[in-house]
Amino acid sequence: xxxxxxxxxxxxxxxxxxxxxxxxxxxxxxxxxxxxxxxxxxxxxxxxxxxxxxxxxxxxxxxxxxxxxxxxxxxxxxxxxxxxxxxxxxxxxxxxxxxxxxxxxxxxxxxxxxxxxxxxxxxxxxxxxxxxxxxxxxxx
Amino acid sequence: xxxxxxxxxxxxxxxxxxxxxxxxxxxxxxxxxxxxxxxxxxxxxxxxxxxxxxxxxxxxxxxxxxxxxxxxxxxxxxxxxxxxxxxxxxxxxxxxxxxxxxxxxxxxxxxxxxxxxxxxxxxxxxxxxxxxxxxxxxxxxxxxxxxxxxxxxxxxxxxxxxxxxxxxxxxxxxxxxxxxxxxxxxxxxxxxxxxxxxxxxxxxxxxxxxxxxxxxxxxxxxxxxxxxxxxxxxxxxxxxxxxxxxxxxxxxxxxxxxxxxxxxxxxxxxxxxxxxxxxxxxxxxxxxxxxxxxxxxxxxxxxxxxxxxxxxxxxxxxxxxxxxxxxxxxxxxxxxxxxxxxxxxxxxxxxxxxxxxxxxxxxxxxxxxxxxxxxxxxxxx
Numbered sequence: 035x036x037x038x039x040x041x042x043x044x045x046x047x048x049x050x051x052x053x054x055x056x057x058x059x060x061x062x063x064x065x066x067x068x069x070x071x072x073x074x075x076x077x078x079x080x081x082x083x084x085x086x087x088x089x090x091x092x093x094x095x096x097x098x099x100x101x102x103x104x105x106x107x108x109x110x111x112x113x114x115x116x117x118x119x120x121x122x123x124x125x126x127x128x129x130x131x132x133x134x135x136x137x138x139x140x141x142x143x144x145x146x147x148x149x150x151x152x153x154x155x156x157x158x159x160x161x162x163x164x165x166x167x168x169x170x171x172x173x174x
Numbered sequence: 175x176x177x178x179x180x181x182x183x184x185x186x187x188x189x190x191x192x193x194x195x196x197x198x199x200x201x202x203x204x205x206x207x208x209x210x211x212x213x214x215x216x217x218x219x220x221x222x223x224x225x226x227x228x229x230x231x232x233x234x235x236x237x238x239x240x241x242x243x244x245x246x247x248x249x250x251x252x253x254x255x256x257x258x259x260x261x262x263x264x265x266x267x268x269x270x271x272x273x274x275x276x277x278x279x280x281x282x283x284x285x286x287x288x289x290x291x292x293x294x295x296x297x298x299x300x301x302x303x304x305x306x307x308x309x310x311x312x313x314x315x316x317x318x319x320x321x322x323x324x325x326x327x328x329x330x331x332x333x334x335x336x337x338x339x340x341x342x343x344x345x346x347x348x349x350x351x352x353x354x355x356x357x358x359x360x361x362x363x364x365x366x367x368x369x370x371x372x373x374x375x376x377x378x379x380x381x382x383x384x385x386x387x388x389x390x391x392x393x394x395x396x397x398x399x400x401x402x403x404x405x406x407x408x409x410x411x412x413x414x415x416x417x418x419x420x421x422x423x424x425x426x427x428x429x430x431x432x433x434x435x436x437x438x439x440x441x442x443x444x445x446x447x448x449x450x451x452x453x454x455x456x457x458x459x460x461x462x463x464x465x466x467x468x469x470x471x472x473x474x475x476x477x478x479x480x481x482x483x484x485x486x487x488x489x490x491x492x493x494x495x496x497x498x499x500x501x502x503x504x505x506x507x508x509x510x511x512x513x514x515x516x517x518x519x520x521x522x523x524x525x526x527x528x529x530x531x532x533x534x535x536x537x538x539x540x541x542x543x544x545x546x547x548x549x550x551x552x553x554x555x
Contacts, residue, residue, distance in 0.1 A: 042309045075421055075422075076420075082422055102322035103325050104317075104325055104374060104375070104376075105321075105371070105373065106312060106314075106373050109314075111309060115312030122311065122312055122322070134421070146329065147326055147329035147330075
Protein backbone atom coordinates (compact mmCIF):
# COMPACT_ATOMS: atom_id res chain seq x y z
CA UNK A 35 0.00 0.00 0.00
CA UNK A 36 1.09 3.57 -0.51
CA UNK A 37 2.52 5.79 2.15
CA UNK A 38 -0.54 8.02 2.16
CA UNK A 39 -1.78 9.15 5.54
CA UNK A 40 -4.65 7.13 7.01
CA UNK A 41 -8.12 8.28 6.05
CA UNK A 42 -9.90 10.45 8.57
CA UNK A 43 -11.98 8.58 11.11
CA UNK A 44 -15.08 9.95 12.77
CA UNK A 45 -15.58 10.91 16.37
CA UNK A 46 -17.88 8.16 17.63
CA UNK A 47 -20.05 8.65 20.70
CA UNK A 48 -23.24 7.25 22.14
CA UNK A 49 -25.35 9.56 20.01
CA UNK A 50 -23.97 8.38 16.67
CA UNK A 51 -22.68 4.91 17.50
CA UNK A 52 -25.60 3.06 15.85
CA UNK A 53 -24.75 4.72 12.53
CA UNK A 54 -21.17 3.47 12.69
CA UNK A 55 -22.19 0.05 14.00
CA UNK A 56 -24.59 -0.22 11.09
CA UNK A 57 -21.90 0.74 8.64
CA UNK A 58 -19.58 -1.93 10.01
CA UNK A 59 -22.38 -4.41 9.28
CA UNK A 60 -22.71 -2.92 5.78
CA UNK A 61 -26.00 -1.24 6.50
CA UNK A 62 -26.74 2.41 5.85
CA UNK A 63 -28.91 3.38 8.80
CA UNK A 64 -30.42 6.71 9.78
CA UNK A 65 -32.69 7.81 12.57
CA UNK A 66 -36.45 7.65 12.23
CA UNK A 67 -38.51 9.63 14.68
CA UNK A 68 -40.84 7.34 16.61
CA UNK A 69 -43.25 10.20 17.20
CA UNK A 70 -43.71 11.68 13.73
CA UNK A 71 -41.94 9.28 11.39
CA UNK A 72 -39.48 11.83 10.00
CA UNK A 73 -36.26 10.35 8.66
CA UNK A 74 -33.40 12.59 9.69
CA UNK A 75 -29.82 13.21 8.74
CA UNK A 76 -27.36 14.54 9.98
CA UNK A 77 -27.44 12.46 13.13
CA UNK A 78 -29.17 14.38 15.88
CA UNK A 79 -30.40 13.79 19.40
CA UNK A 80 -33.88 15.10 18.76
CA UNK A 81 -36.17 15.20 15.73
CA UNK A 82 -35.82 18.54 13.98
CA UNK A 83 -39.47 18.39 12.97
CA UNK A 84 -41.20 17.62 16.29
CA UNK A 85 -38.32 17.69 18.82
CA UNK A 86 -39.10 14.24 20.14
CA UNK A 87 -36.11 12.27 21.36
CA UNK A 88 -37.85 8.95 20.69
CA UNK A 89 -35.99 7.42 17.81
CA UNK A 90 -35.28 4.20 15.98
CA UNK A 91 -32.52 3.47 13.57
CA UNK A 92 -33.71 2.20 10.21
CA UNK A 93 -31.83 0.85 7.22
CA UNK A 94 -32.06 2.64 3.89
CA UNK A 95 -31.64 1.17 0.43
CA UNK A 96 -28.44 3.07 -0.17
CA UNK A 97 -29.70 4.22 -3.56
CA UNK A 98 -29.74 7.86 -4.54
CA UNK A 99 -28.71 10.47 -7.05
CA UNK A 100 -26.05 13.15 -7.09
CA UNK A 101 -27.65 16.44 -6.04
CA UNK A 102 -24.51 18.55 -6.28
CA UNK A 103 -20.92 17.68 -7.03
CA UNK A 104 -17.48 19.23 -6.55
CA UNK A 105 -14.06 17.93 -7.57
CA UNK A 106 -11.14 18.39 -5.22
CA UNK A 107 -7.88 19.08 -6.99
CA UNK A 108 -6.16 19.95 -3.75
CA UNK A 109 -6.26 17.89 -0.60
CA UNK A 110 -6.96 20.08 2.39
CA UNK A 111 -5.82 18.86 5.76
CA UNK A 112 -3.44 16.17 6.88
CA UNK A 113 -5.61 13.15 6.15
CA UNK A 114 -7.00 13.26 2.65
CA UNK A 115 -9.90 10.91 2.05
CA UNK A 116 -8.50 9.98 -1.37
CA UNK A 117 -5.86 10.99 -3.87
CA UNK A 118 -6.78 14.08 -5.84
CA UNK A 119 -8.72 14.58 -7.94
CA UNK A 120 -11.64 13.18 -5.97
CA UNK A 121 -15.35 13.88 -6.23
CA UNK A 122 -17.40 15.19 -3.32
CA UNK A 123 -21.16 15.09 -3.61
CA UNK A 124 -24.37 15.86 -1.86
CA UNK A 125 -26.32 12.65 -2.41
CA UNK A 126 -30.11 12.70 -2.48
CA UNK A 127 -31.20 9.36 -1.08
CA UNK A 128 -34.38 7.92 -2.51
CA UNK A 129 -36.07 7.83 0.90
CA UNK A 130 -35.63 11.58 1.36
CA UNK A 131 -32.53 12.39 3.44
CA UNK A 132 -29.41 13.86 1.89
CA UNK A 133 -25.85 12.92 2.75
CA UNK A 134 -22.41 14.28 2.06
CA UNK A 135 -19.97 11.78 0.61
CA UNK A 136 -17.05 11.32 -1.69
CA UNK A 137 -17.79 9.23 -4.78
CA UNK A 138 -15.36 6.36 -4.98
CA UNK A 139 -13.88 4.63 -8.00
CA UNK A 140 -15.02 7.44 -10.24
CA UNK A 141 -13.32 10.27 -12.03
CA UNK A 142 -14.85 13.72 -12.45
CA UNK A 143 -16.04 12.73 -15.91
CA UNK A 144 -18.12 9.88 -14.46
CA UNK A 145 -20.11 11.97 -12.01
CA UNK A 146 -22.51 14.84 -12.70
CA UNK A 147 -25.53 16.31 -11.03
CA UNK A 148 -28.18 13.63 -11.57
CA UNK A 149 -25.85 10.60 -11.74
CA UNK A 150 -27.41 7.60 -9.92
CA UNK A 151 -25.28 6.32 -7.06
CA UNK A 152 -25.38 3.60 -4.44
CA UNK A 153 -23.73 3.03 -1.10
CA UNK A 154 -20.53 1.06 -0.66
CA UNK A 155 -18.78 0.31 2.58
CA UNK A 156 -15.15 1.25 3.07
CA UNK A 157 -13.18 -0.59 5.78
CA UNK A 158 -11.03 2.23 7.03
CA UNK A 159 -9.81 0.62 10.24
CA UNK A 160 -10.60 -2.33 12.52
CA UNK A 161 -13.28 -0.29 14.23
CA UNK A 162 -14.50 2.00 11.50
CA UNK A 163 -16.26 1.27 8.24
CA UNK A 164 -17.36 4.36 6.35
CA UNK A 165 -20.38 4.36 4.03
CA UNK A 166 -19.46 6.08 0.78
CA UNK A 167 -21.08 6.11 -2.64
CA UNK A 168 -20.21 4.85 -6.09
CA UNK A 169 -21.84 5.27 -9.49
CA UNK A 170 -24.74 2.85 -9.88
CA UNK A 171 -24.19 0.82 -13.01
CA UNK A 172 -27.66 -0.54 -13.64
CA UNK A 173 -29.38 2.76 -14.40
CA UNK A 174 -31.17 3.33 -17.70
CA UNK B 175 -40.03 50.85 11.54
CA UNK B 176 -36.29 50.80 11.06
CA UNK B 177 -34.35 52.02 14.09
CA UNK B 178 -32.81 55.44 13.78
CA UNK B 179 -29.15 54.69 13.38
CA UNK B 180 -26.18 55.78 11.32
CA UNK B 181 -22.59 54.85 10.76
CA UNK B 182 -20.43 57.65 12.08
CA UNK B 183 -16.94 56.26 11.72
CA UNK B 184 -14.97 53.54 10.03
CA UNK B 185 -11.46 52.26 10.51
CA UNK B 186 -9.42 49.84 8.43
CA UNK B 187 -5.90 48.57 9.03
CA UNK B 188 -3.50 47.46 6.36
CA UNK B 189 -4.74 44.24 4.80
CA UNK B 190 -2.65 41.42 3.41
CA UNK B 191 0.39 39.65 4.74
CA UNK B 192 1.12 41.17 8.12
CA UNK B 193 3.61 39.00 9.97
CA UNK B 194 3.77 39.56 13.67
CA UNK B 195 0.22 40.85 13.93
CA UNK B 196 -2.35 39.09 16.09
CA UNK B 197 -6.14 39.06 15.91
CA UNK B 198 -6.22 41.31 18.97
CA UNK B 199 -3.66 43.82 17.78
CA UNK B 200 -5.50 44.25 14.48
CA UNK B 201 -8.82 44.76 16.25
CA UNK B 202 -7.29 47.37 18.54
CA UNK B 203 -5.74 49.29 15.66
CA UNK B 204 -8.97 49.24 13.64
CA UNK B 205 -10.86 50.51 16.66
CA UNK B 206 -8.48 53.42 17.14
CA UNK B 207 -8.75 54.42 13.49
CA UNK B 208 -12.55 54.32 13.56
CA UNK B 209 -12.79 56.41 16.68
CA UNK B 210 -10.53 59.01 15.10
CA UNK B 211 -12.52 58.94 11.86
CA UNK B 212 -15.68 59.66 13.81
CA UNK B 213 -14.06 62.46 15.74
CA UNK B 214 -14.84 60.68 18.99
CA UNK B 215 -12.71 59.67 21.92
CA UNK B 216 -12.30 56.15 23.24
CA UNK B 217 -14.20 57.24 26.35
CA UNK B 218 -17.30 57.95 24.22
CA UNK B 219 -17.60 54.30 23.20
CA UNK B 220 -19.98 52.45 25.48
CA UNK B 221 -20.96 49.59 23.23
CA UNK B 222 -18.56 46.94 22.02
CA UNK B 223 -19.62 44.23 19.58
CA UNK B 224 -16.99 41.95 18.13
CA UNK B 225 -16.42 39.20 15.66
CA UNK B 226 -13.54 36.94 16.68
CA UNK B 227 -10.84 36.12 14.18
CA UNK B 228 -11.56 33.19 11.90
CA UNK B 229 -9.01 31.08 13.72
CA UNK B 230 -10.72 31.62 17.04
CA UNK B 231 -14.34 30.77 16.32
CA UNK B 232 -14.93 29.38 19.75
CA UNK B 233 -13.79 32.59 21.41
CA UNK B 234 -17.19 33.68 22.69
CA UNK B 235 -15.37 35.87 25.19
CA UNK B 236 -13.62 37.97 22.55
CA UNK B 237 -15.59 41.03 23.70
CA UNK B 238 -14.06 40.73 27.16
CA UNK B 239 -10.56 40.44 25.82
CA UNK B 240 -11.00 43.47 23.59
CA UNK B 241 -12.75 45.49 26.27
CA UNK B 242 -9.91 44.86 28.65
CA UNK B 243 -7.30 45.71 26.03
CA UNK B 244 -9.08 48.95 25.16
CA UNK B 245 -9.88 49.89 28.73
CA UNK B 246 -13.59 50.01 27.89
CA UNK B 247 -16.28 48.77 30.27
CA UNK B 248 -19.28 48.73 27.94
CA UNK B 249 -22.96 49.16 28.54
CA UNK B 250 -23.77 46.85 25.64
CA UNK B 251 -21.51 44.11 24.40
CA UNK B 252 -21.14 40.71 22.88
CA UNK B 253 -19.36 38.56 20.35
CA UNK B 254 -20.88 36.98 17.29
CA UNK B 255 -19.60 34.61 14.67
CA UNK B 256 -21.72 34.42 11.53
CA UNK B 257 -18.86 34.33 9.04
CA UNK B 258 -19.28 36.90 6.29
CA UNK B 259 -22.65 38.00 7.65
CA UNK B 260 -21.22 39.03 11.01
CA UNK B 261 -20.19 42.59 10.16
CA UNK B 262 -23.65 43.51 8.91
CA UNK B 263 -25.50 41.67 11.63
CA UNK B 264 -23.39 43.26 14.35
CA UNK B 265 -24.21 46.68 12.89
CA UNK B 266 -27.89 45.70 13.01
CA UNK B 267 -27.53 44.81 16.67
CA UNK B 268 -25.72 48.07 17.31
CA UNK B 269 -28.52 49.98 15.58
CA UNK B 270 -31.10 48.36 17.82
CA UNK B 271 -29.03 49.17 20.88
CA UNK B 272 -28.54 52.85 20.12
CA UNK B 273 -32.14 53.30 19.04
CA UNK B 274 -33.31 51.74 22.29
CA UNK B 275 -31.03 53.99 24.25
CA UNK B 276 -28.96 51.18 25.65
CA UNK B 277 -25.73 52.64 24.30
CA UNK B 278 -24.69 55.85 22.62
CA UNK B 279 -21.71 54.93 20.40
CA UNK B 280 -21.20 51.28 19.58
CA UNK B 281 -17.98 50.07 18.03
CA UNK B 282 -18.28 46.93 15.90
CA UNK B 283 -14.80 45.45 15.65
CA UNK B 284 -12.93 42.67 13.84
CA UNK B 285 -9.30 41.64 13.77
CA UNK B 286 -8.00 38.54 12.01
CA UNK B 287 -4.57 37.23 11.18
CA UNK B 288 -5.24 33.94 9.38
CA UNK B 289 -2.41 34.37 6.94
CA UNK B 290 0.57 35.03 9.10
CA UNK B 291 -0.74 35.41 12.60
CA UNK B 292 -0.07 33.33 15.65
CA UNK B 293 -3.22 31.27 15.29
CA UNK B 294 -3.97 28.64 17.81
CA UNK B 295 -5.86 26.64 15.25
CA UNK B 296 -6.22 26.65 11.50
CA UNK B 297 -9.30 28.25 10.08
CA UNK B 298 -10.54 24.81 8.99
CA UNK B 299 -10.15 23.43 12.46
CA UNK B 300 -11.90 26.43 13.90
CA UNK B 301 -14.81 25.75 11.54
CA UNK B 302 -15.59 22.87 13.87
CA UNK B 303 -16.37 20.29 11.24
CA UNK B 304 -15.96 17.57 13.85
CA UNK B 305 -19.60 17.67 14.91
CA UNK B 306 -20.89 16.17 11.67
CA UNK B 307 -17.66 14.31 10.90
CA UNK B 308 -17.77 15.61 7.34
CA UNK B 309 -14.02 15.53 6.98
CA UNK B 310 -14.46 11.75 7.01
CA UNK B 311 -15.85 12.14 3.49
CA UNK B 312 -13.41 14.82 2.40
CA UNK B 313 -15.69 17.84 2.69
CA UNK B 314 -12.85 20.11 3.69
CA UNK B 315 -12.63 23.86 3.58
CA UNK B 316 -15.22 26.58 3.22
CA UNK B 317 -14.89 26.15 -0.54
CA UNK B 318 -16.73 22.79 -0.39
CA UNK B 319 -20.15 24.36 0.02
CA UNK B 320 -19.76 27.05 -2.61
CA UNK B 321 -18.36 24.51 -5.08
CA UNK B 322 -21.28 22.14 -4.49
CA UNK B 323 -23.74 25.03 -4.77
CA UNK B 324 -22.11 26.26 -7.97
CA UNK B 325 -22.29 22.80 -9.54
CA UNK B 326 -26.02 22.62 -9.00
CA UNK B 327 -26.61 26.15 -10.24
CA UNK B 328 -24.67 25.32 -13.38
CA UNK B 329 -26.56 22.05 -13.86
CA UNK B 330 -30.00 23.57 -13.30
CA UNK B 331 -29.58 26.93 -15.04
CA UNK B 332 -26.68 26.56 -17.43
CA UNK B 333 -24.45 29.05 -15.63
CA UNK B 334 -21.10 28.94 -17.41
CA UNK B 335 -17.47 29.10 -16.30
CA UNK B 336 -17.11 32.27 -18.38
CA UNK B 337 -19.87 33.90 -16.36
CA UNK B 338 -18.02 33.06 -13.15
CA UNK B 339 -14.96 34.54 -14.82
CA UNK B 340 -16.82 37.76 -15.53
CA UNK B 341 -17.22 38.26 -11.79
CA UNK B 342 -13.50 37.80 -11.24
CA UNK B 343 -12.63 40.17 -14.08
CA UNK B 344 -15.00 42.85 -12.78
CA UNK B 345 -13.66 42.61 -9.24
CA UNK B 346 -10.10 43.02 -10.45
CA UNK B 347 -11.09 45.97 -12.63
CA UNK B 348 -12.57 47.69 -9.58
CA UNK B 349 -9.50 46.78 -7.52
CA UNK B 350 -7.20 48.37 -10.07
CA UNK B 351 -8.71 51.72 -9.02
CA UNK B 352 -8.33 51.00 -5.30
CA UNK B 353 -4.86 51.83 -3.99
CA UNK B 354 -5.46 49.69 -0.91
CA UNK B 355 -6.42 46.56 -2.82
CA UNK B 356 -4.04 43.62 -2.59
CA UNK B 357 -4.46 42.39 -6.17
CA UNK B 358 -4.64 45.23 -8.67
CA UNK B 359 -3.28 43.87 -11.93
CA UNK B 360 -6.22 43.58 -14.35
CA UNK B 361 -7.09 40.08 -15.49
CA UNK B 362 -8.94 38.72 -18.51
CA UNK B 363 -11.42 35.89 -18.97
CA UNK B 364 -8.53 33.90 -20.46
CA UNK B 365 -6.52 34.41 -17.27
CA UNK B 366 -9.48 33.15 -15.27
CA UNK B 367 -9.94 30.07 -17.42
CA UNK B 368 -6.24 29.29 -17.27
CA UNK B 369 -6.00 29.49 -13.49
CA UNK B 370 -5.68 26.16 -11.78
CA UNK B 371 -8.56 24.16 -10.34
CA UNK B 372 -8.99 24.31 -6.60
CA UNK B 373 -12.32 22.54 -6.13
CA UNK B 374 -14.27 22.24 -9.38
CA UNK B 375 -16.10 24.17 -10.61
CA UNK B 376 -14.03 26.81 -8.80
CA UNK B 377 -10.57 27.84 -9.96
CA UNK B 378 -7.96 29.89 -8.17
CA UNK B 379 -9.35 33.11 -9.64
CA UNK B 380 -12.82 32.16 -8.45
CA UNK B 381 -11.64 32.26 -4.85
CA UNK B 382 -11.25 35.03 -2.33
CA UNK B 383 -7.90 36.12 -0.97
CA UNK B 384 -6.67 35.13 2.47
CA UNK B 385 -5.43 38.16 4.31
CA UNK B 386 -4.68 39.58 7.71
CA UNK B 387 -6.45 42.75 8.73
CA UNK B 388 -8.76 44.58 11.08
CA UNK B 389 -11.84 46.72 10.69
CA UNK B 390 -14.19 48.72 12.85
CA UNK B 391 -17.50 50.51 12.32
CA UNK B 392 -19.01 52.93 14.82
CA UNK B 393 -22.78 53.12 15.06
CA UNK B 394 -24.83 55.77 16.80
CA UNK B 395 -28.15 57.54 16.29
CA UNK B 396 -28.56 59.70 13.20
CA UNK B 397 -28.91 62.77 15.34
CA UNK B 398 -25.62 62.17 17.12
CA UNK B 399 -23.89 61.22 13.88
CA UNK B 400 -24.84 64.54 12.30
CA UNK B 401 -22.92 66.35 15.00
CA UNK B 402 -19.71 64.47 14.29
CA UNK B 403 -16.85 64.77 11.90
CA UNK B 404 -17.88 62.75 8.83
CA UNK B 405 -21.04 62.74 6.73
CA UNK B 406 -23.34 60.28 8.49
CA UNK B 407 -24.35 57.18 6.59
CA UNK B 408 -27.89 56.29 7.43
CA UNK B 409 -28.81 52.68 8.05
CA UNK B 410 -31.97 53.02 6.02
CA UNK B 411 -32.90 49.36 5.99
CA UNK B 412 -31.83 46.13 7.54
CA UNK B 413 -32.69 42.45 7.31
CA UNK B 414 -31.30 39.05 8.14
CA UNK B 415 -32.27 35.43 7.77
CA UNK B 416 -30.59 32.10 8.27
CA UNK B 417 -30.79 28.52 7.11
CA UNK B 418 -29.36 26.55 9.96
CA UNK B 419 -30.40 23.18 8.52
CA UNK B 420 -27.85 22.23 5.91
CA UNK B 421 -29.09 18.87 4.64
CA UNK B 422 -32.67 18.84 5.93
CA UNK B 423 -33.66 22.13 4.25
CA UNK B 424 -34.28 21.30 0.57
CA UNK B 425 -33.00 24.64 -0.75
CA UNK B 426 -30.12 25.35 1.65
CA UNK B 427 -27.60 25.08 -1.20
CA UNK B 428 -29.24 27.96 -3.04
CA UNK B 429 -29.44 30.33 -0.08
CA UNK B 430 -33.12 31.16 0.46
CA UNK B 431 -32.09 33.12 3.55
CA UNK B 432 -30.11 35.47 1.34
CA UNK B 433 -33.21 36.48 -0.58
CA UNK B 434 -35.13 36.94 2.66
CA UNK B 435 -32.42 39.09 4.21
CA UNK B 436 -32.34 41.40 1.21
CA UNK B 437 -36.09 41.66 0.79
CA UNK B 438 -36.43 42.49 4.48
CA UNK B 439 -33.80 45.19 4.10
CA UNK B 440 -35.59 46.62 1.06
CA UNK B 441 -38.93 46.55 2.85
CA UNK B 442 -37.65 48.30 5.94
CA UNK B 443 -35.99 50.93 3.74
CA UNK B 444 -39.08 51.36 1.60
CA UNK B 445 -37.20 50.61 -1.62
CA UNK B 446 -37.09 47.95 -4.31
CA UNK B 447 -34.22 46.41 -6.23
CA UNK B 448 -34.70 49.08 -8.90
CA UNK B 449 -33.57 51.75 -6.44
CA UNK B 450 -30.17 50.21 -5.75
CA UNK B 451 -27.43 52.26 -7.40
CA UNK B 452 -24.38 50.41 -6.16
CA UNK B 453 -24.10 47.07 -4.41
CA UNK B 454 -21.48 45.51 -2.17
CA UNK B 455 -22.26 41.81 -2.30
CA UNK B 456 -20.34 39.31 -0.19
CA UNK B 457 -18.04 37.49 -2.56
CA UNK B 458 -15.96 34.73 -1.03
CA UNK B 459 -16.28 33.06 -4.44
CA UNK B 460 -17.39 34.26 -7.85
CA UNK B 461 -20.53 32.10 -7.68
CA UNK B 462 -21.60 34.11 -4.64
CA UNK B 463 -22.14 37.23 -6.75
CA UNK B 464 -24.11 35.28 -9.36
CA UNK B 465 -26.43 34.02 -6.61
CA UNK B 466 -26.70 37.45 -4.96
CA UNK B 467 -27.83 39.00 -8.25
CA UNK B 468 -30.80 36.64 -8.17
CA UNK B 469 -31.46 37.00 -4.44
CA UNK B 470 -31.32 40.80 -4.65
CA UNK B 471 -33.93 40.78 -7.39
CA UNK B 472 -31.59 42.29 -9.98
CA UNK B 473 -32.51 39.41 -12.28
CA UNK B 474 -34.70 36.33 -12.26
CA UNK B 475 -33.81 33.02 -10.64
CA UNK B 476 -31.29 31.21 -12.79
CA UNK B 477 -30.23 34.32 -14.68
CA UNK B 478 -27.46 35.52 -12.40
CA UNK B 479 -24.83 34.27 -14.83
CA UNK B 480 -26.10 36.42 -17.66
CA UNK B 481 -26.53 39.37 -15.30
CA UNK B 482 -22.89 39.52 -14.24
CA UNK B 483 -21.52 39.21 -17.75
CA UNK B 484 -20.72 41.89 -20.31
CA UNK B 485 -19.35 44.40 -17.85
CA UNK B 486 -22.62 45.12 -16.13
CA UNK B 487 -21.12 44.92 -12.65
CA UNK B 488 -17.71 46.40 -13.48
CA UNK B 489 -16.51 50.00 -13.37
CA UNK B 490 -18.93 52.18 -15.31
CA UNK B 491 -21.42 49.33 -15.60
CA UNK B 492 -25.15 49.61 -15.07
CA UNK B 493 -24.85 48.26 -11.50
CA UNK B 494 -21.31 48.39 -10.13
CA UNK B 495 -20.71 45.60 -7.63
CA UNK B 496 -17.91 45.43 -5.05
CA UNK B 497 -16.40 48.69 -6.09
CA UNK B 498 -13.30 48.16 -3.94
CA UNK B 499 -12.49 44.88 -5.62
CA UNK B 500 -14.25 42.65 -3.13
CA UNK B 501 -12.86 39.64 -1.35
CA UNK B 502 -11.72 38.41 -4.71
CA UNK B 503 -9.23 41.21 -5.26
CA UNK B 504 -9.14 43.77 -2.45
CA UNK B 505 -8.77 41.79 0.78
CA UNK B 506 -10.72 39.28 2.84
CA UNK B 507 -11.67 40.58 6.26
CA UNK B 508 -14.83 38.47 6.30
CA UNK B 509 -17.32 40.99 4.89
CA UNK B 510 -16.09 44.05 6.80
CA UNK B 511 -14.63 45.80 3.76
CA UNK B 512 -17.81 44.95 1.86
CA UNK B 513 -19.69 46.92 4.51
CA UNK B 514 -17.13 49.71 4.77
CA UNK B 515 -16.98 50.15 0.99
CA UNK B 516 -20.71 50.79 1.16
CA UNK B 517 -20.02 53.55 3.66
CA UNK B 518 -17.23 54.94 1.49
CA UNK B 519 -19.46 55.10 -1.58
CA UNK B 520 -22.38 56.75 0.22
CA UNK B 521 -20.02 59.29 1.80
CA UNK B 522 -18.69 60.08 -1.68
CA UNK B 523 -15.17 59.07 -0.63
CA UNK B 524 -14.52 56.59 -3.40
CA UNK B 525 -11.98 58.68 -5.31
CA UNK B 526 -11.17 57.05 -8.65
CA UNK B 527 -13.67 54.30 -7.94
CA UNK B 528 -16.53 56.51 -6.74
CA UNK B 529 -19.80 55.63 -8.44
CA UNK B 530 -21.14 59.05 -9.42
CA UNK B 531 -24.23 60.07 -7.49
CA UNK B 532 -24.37 56.83 -5.52
CA UNK B 533 -26.93 57.37 -2.79
CA UNK B 534 -28.60 54.01 -2.35
CA UNK B 535 -26.14 51.26 -1.57
CA UNK B 536 -27.06 47.68 -0.78
CA UNK B 537 -24.59 45.75 1.34
CA UNK B 538 -24.88 42.00 1.87
CA UNK B 539 -23.12 39.32 3.84
CA UNK B 540 -23.33 35.53 4.04
CA UNK B 541 -21.51 33.22 6.33
CA UNK B 542 -20.61 29.91 7.90
CA UNK B 543 -21.66 26.87 5.85
CA UNK B 544 -23.92 29.00 3.63
CA UNK B 545 -26.03 29.42 6.76
CA UNK B 546 -26.29 33.10 7.67
CA UNK B 547 -27.24 36.19 5.71
CA UNK B 548 -27.59 39.87 6.43
CA UNK B 549 -28.30 42.96 4.37
CA UNK B 550 -28.24 46.70 4.91
CA UNK B 551 -29.47 49.59 2.80
CA UNK B 552 -27.18 52.60 3.28
CA UNK B 553 -28.04 56.14 2.23
CA UNK B 554 -26.86 59.65 3.07
CA UNK B 555 -28.48 61.00 6.19
